[in-house]
Amino acid sequence: MSASSIRARVRAEMIDEIKAVARRHLATDGANLSLRAVARDMGMVSSAIYRYFPSRDELLTALIIEAYDALGSAVEAADADRDRADLRGRWHAVCRAARGWGLAHPAEYALLYGSPVPGYAAPDATIGPAQRPPLTLIGILRDGFAAGRIEPPPATEPAGPLRADLAELAAQLGGGLPEALLARGMAGWTQLFGLISFELFGRINRALPHRDHYFDHQIALMADLIGLPRPA
Amino acid sequence: MSASSIRARVRAEMIDEIKAVARRHLATDGANLSLRAVARDMGMVSSAIYRYFPSRDELLTALIIEAYDALGSAVEAADADRDRADLRGRWHAVCRAARGWGLAHPAEYALLYGSPVPGYAAPDATIGPAQRPPLTLIGILRDGFAAGRIEPPPATEPAGPLRADLAELAAQLGGGLPEALLARGMAGWTQLFGLISFELFGRINRALPHRDHYFDHQIALMADLIGLPRPA
């Protein structure tokens, strides 16, 4: 290994360590991440951070992208672990993985899905990683629809301009999802986000101590609404 | 009117004005509300605020309670405007009112339902006001159940310890709601929160420009899941 690549490796390790320390700070400071506090924790002077990140916002962006990717990987791995034909099992696994990641990394979850950070606009580079979880869910619907194994129960059908919007979005996503099914899939994603957020942000009802059961049940309701085949 | 009550009235008006200015600041600063900035906007010196609020956190608490109450009033008024027997109309009206309030007051909505403010713990006085919106939704279910007019479509039933939790919660709420119905009502509340949050926090799909229609449709899906009678 050449000398210069040693230097490069050390540099990459420093970047990783800064991000790790910053991640830890998110838990207490929220998105008011302080460069100086991170530097202090690393035993460096605050200006040294600028060797690695050009500004506080760039560090924040790096953390956001990393968090999206961590969540996305967890979710995709949970999906991949299941038999492709076990649509409902995949749906549950994906939802549980998202919740599990959120519970394990509440501060990062808040960074991704909490209120927007004042004065910070997420750059375009976050868009791709941010779509991994919902696209994983949509993927399940696509597989199920292609196999003719999704039978949504009767419910209100999208109509008018919404129907056209959904058709366009479905075309972009590919797989020929019917509008009604796409809408229900998005409902499932919204519900997943809502459940995790309520639980993490402390607004879940204390009268329901069995949170795992509650979560699973609410996810099952959405799977029913979507029409994922129920286990025999 | 006695002289002292004039003083009291002026004082109350000052408190209101401080809260109004602070509310305006929420829009740009988020929950990092600055006492000094509020004082500046009022043309006062920062220490003068302490005549009215003992600390920044107390001001924040006052804003939170006021926001919950504003949302709660909007929601309850929307419900009250409808014929009691029009269950689905009430459900839609309540959900639309909540969304409307959120869109009109995004910063306050974020204060209530966004990520927790680091270092700030909401005091117990916020609990009551915070429950007004979900209790309004539950009230619709209670009325419908009492009238025997809710027919939930078949779906996964709550079981095991969750069923017991739900039974206890239903007993607290009164009205004898079945466990399954209570769970679906909570699903509706979660979905409502998720929809508004996604829309406000900028994570709604740009491919769905007809947001009102999208919202209404997603709400209708939840009304279907709950089993609110559909219009003839």
Next chain:
DNA sequence: TGTACATCAGTGAACGCGCGTTCACTGATGTAC
């Protein structure tokens, strides 16, 4: 009705703190010949 006193809002200075960012610098590590 007039006067002495008490209450209260608001001032201005200060304390002690933290922040992001810039900049000239030191020294160590790598590169080229």
Next chain:
DNA sequence: TGTACATCAGTGAACGCGCGTTCACTGATGTAC
């Protein structure tokens, strides 16, 4: 293999800013007699 130079990480001081909170104070407004 040795030497001159370039690169780069990290330092330390500084700039200019903002913050919440305390405190002794001034004046105006209200109250009691």
